[in-house]
Amino acid sequence: MAALIERLDHEPLVGAGGAELAGQLTESAVGQALFSRALWPDLADALAMAERDGDPAGLFRLLDLALEPEGEEPQSRGDQIPADNPGAALMAVNCADNPDRFLDQASPAAAQKEVTRLEEEFRKASAGFGPNLLGLALTCYGRPAGTDFIQKIDRPGAPPMLLVGTRGDPATAFEWTQETAERLGSAVVVDYRGEGHTGYLFSSCVRGYVNHFLLDGQLPAGNRTCPDEG
Template identity: 45%
Template sequence: MRPALSLCAAALVATTLGAAGSPPPHPDDPRLARFYGQRIDWGPCPASFEDSMRCGRLTVPLDYGDPARGTVDLALTRFPATGPHRLGSLVLNYGGPGGPGVSALGERIQDLGRTERYRDLAESYDLVAFDPRGVGESAPISCGGALPLKHPDSADGAALLRDTEAAQRACRARSGPVLPYVGTVNVARDLDVLRQALGERKLNYLGWSYGTRIGVVYAAQFPGRTGRMALDGVDTLSDSLADQALETARGQQRAYDAFLDWCAALPGCVFSGVTRTEANERTAALVAELDGRPLAAKGGAKFDGQDLALALENNLYGPSQWPALARGLGALVRERDPSGLLESAAPDEDNVAAAWAAVSCADYPDRGVGGDPVAFQRQLDALRPRFLAASEVFGPGELTEIAYCQGWPAPTDPTSAIHGVEGPPVLLVGGRGDPATPYPWTEQTARVLGNAVVLDHKGEGHTGFGRSRCVTQYVERFLLEGRLPHSTAVCPAEGIDAEGHETVEPPGH
């Protein structure tokens, strides 16, 4: 989940990685021999993990172009294959930037007995997850709580830049030497060291959300070492931060429209019987009202309109969240009680927000107007009508994100440099109702890869594996059997019942 409304600030320094188009590291490079020669010493995991899971560390260079600069240790975990016919290791990444993989896999394995998700994959593969550099237990970067910034005013460019610069200083002061080296190109190079340490000739990989960016960058650098790769909820490699923020606002509004349609047809729902247009108008009016007169919340905090927008955004990742969102909105509208939305309006914790900003600015060359407050104000004023047209509720918050990397030198290793990838076919899953990685990014990335097979999921929510039976079957068929559709395939939209459960087919089919 991406940290909403968190200004860049960690973005922090120009990266000093080699260009994305430069030759990738090779196991035979004598400078990298000690890294590629590792074998992982698997040991016990935290007590909260499933008993058969093992944990370990992997050492990688800070800078692959100059390994003498230092190293970073990555946290790993592995769930051994449960069946007799093992296919090897399947490396997983759940997204971010800023999402730790070790704890995420630990939590999901605990659900194996209650859900079909991963069961077939876990029978044939050792499931392996890692905390990317700068994240979780892998030399985590920190901004000391300066990120995410609390509801900056997107109308005041000078204030936005001041807050960004202050947060950048905090991030530089509190993060260690890994900070300039957290870009996705380096994370993908770490994956190749991990592949070798696992004893695999090729990398089999399943990535969600930001994890898809990691996968594409790996495939670009190491086409001959790419095995079966499925990418779900496809991220962009090249859009400017402004274009990303605008497309995200559109995606959030599409997802909210789907929620409103569901709510309108449900007796007793907060917007039952209300047209989508009227419900959107009421929501925008409520956001404006709360920004002017926030409500008192638990612990003496204030719940304002941007808190509401963030709570809405964070409850649109899947229809299973819709009933809770409807209850929280109902209490807010009818009783002026925000308590049901407070948890989902909470800001991201320090490391998640810092990593989101640092990786974004390491990956994208967009530097806006270079920190000039007058020019930045003109840019904000010019863009605001487009963001409000995309969404009156989500547009203003997304607009603040164009401040992310203002004034910082351009990175030397942007993912936008990747194009014309030649390698084995990759499965891309794009969701038409995805609020976080909108479908146009799937088409964009398919063009970059050239050899991708697209699965067009017509349903709602962020990513489809484990949620859509159709998507899950296509992904598992590829990862377990190597079978792909000959061309773009389609998974239909699922029906959503009153409890937010998705049915195999839409009602009436």
């Protein structure tokens, strides 16, 4: 995977209409497919097309999924919703929630110097995903300051609540679920031992606990584990 990304960064694949697919776009397509196990066969086919046939069409299709609102056909939106709206909304929320945006007040030269310093660290962590994720360090540059509301979530005596964490979630680490539960001090954790982003849609076990909590106001007596149903 790392070799493919590096090769395409130097020699992008050319698709229909002359669209080019470079390595970092390939990484984005792979990341998109990792959100759901149902997309893994499509990812395998797309990578095979790129490697064997030099055809980026499958990877472009995976990239398109990131731009379409869930459950909505492209033609149903008309021209009212920009194609990049989901990404823009996510950026706005994440930036508002994050007070630790260390580059926000830096000059352009200082920000570039810091990103260059971090590049080796990010590449060491992941040759494929590292460079793309490094770009996120500049996502909030120039936006209004974030808040520390999320960091002050620890409130002794908070009402009991249910937290669900997925062990194989590529976007939301299970450790964050555990950390939030510790900070609340009154939460019950459902540990879903499956793959994909979130657990409710993929596990009848998770749905049972969540529905019982939301509809009946009932929490299990202690943390629970749900097996992988994939």
